[in-house]
Amino acid sequence: QVQLVESGGGLVQAGGSLRLSCAASGRTFGVYAMGWFRQAPGKEREFVADISRFGRTTTYADSVKGRFTISRDNGNTVYLQMNSLKPEDTAVYFCARRTSGAYSSTEVAYDYWGQGTQVTVSS
Numbered sequence: 001q002v003q004l005v006e007s008g009g010g011l012v013q014a015g016g017s018l019r020l021s022c023a024a025s026g027r028t029f030g031v032y033a034m035g036w037f038r039q040a041p042g043k044e045r046e047f048v049a050d051i052s053r054f055g056r057t058t059t060y061a062d063s064v065k066g067r068f069t070i071s072r073d074n075g076n077t078v079y080l081q082m083n084s085l086k087p088e089d090t091a092v093y094f095c096a097r098r099t100s101g102a103y104s105s106t107e108v109a110y111d112y113w114g115q116g117t118q119v120t121v122s123s
Contacts, residue, residue, distance in 0.1 A: 002026040002112040004095050009117030012085055016121070020080040022095030022114060033098040034078045035110055036070060038091035038119075047105035049080060050098065059103055064089075085121045092116040 008020040022034065033052050039045040049070040050059045058070050069081040078095055096110035 002097060004097065004112055004114035006093060006095050006114045006117040009093060009119045011120045011122065014085060014087055014121055014123050016085050017081070017083045018085065018119060020082065020093055020095075020117060020119075022078040022080075024076040024078075024097070033103070034070075034072065035096050035098055035105075036078075036080045036093060037096060037107070037110075038089075038093045039116075040088075040091040043091075045094070045107065048093070050103055050105070051078065052103070057103070059105070061105070082119070085119075087121045087123045090119060090121050092118050 003025045005023050006020060008018060012018055031053055035050040036048040037045050038048050047061050048064055049068055051070045051072055055072050060068060067084045072078045094116045095114045097112040098109050099111045100109040
């Protein structure tokens with residue numbers, strides 16, 4: 001089993017920044033690509049960002065490109081640095097482990113999910 005725990009969410013004003021963390025425990029983490037998704041109230045969960053197994057390749061949704069940065073350390077943590085936040089970024093943010101070898105923005109490509117952390121951006 002793999003456990004993923006997100007942290008770092010909170011309330012921030014528009015234009016501000018937050019850094020989310022996703023800590024993994026259980027089975028080996030480093031060999032898997034990881035992703036961030038988010039779900040706003042009344043909307044479906046959507047892809048935000050993905051990072052490859054060793055961090056060489058990152059992919060972003062158009063809505064966050066240039067504002068968010070996904071990264072990972074040499075241990076068991078993945079980060080999402082969020083700058084220039086907008087009210088429309090308000091959502092619960094989830095990290096997940098990707099099992100597919102190739103990049104994918106679809107949920108079915110990810111097997112383990114964290115419980116989510118709330119991000120609220122006020123105008």
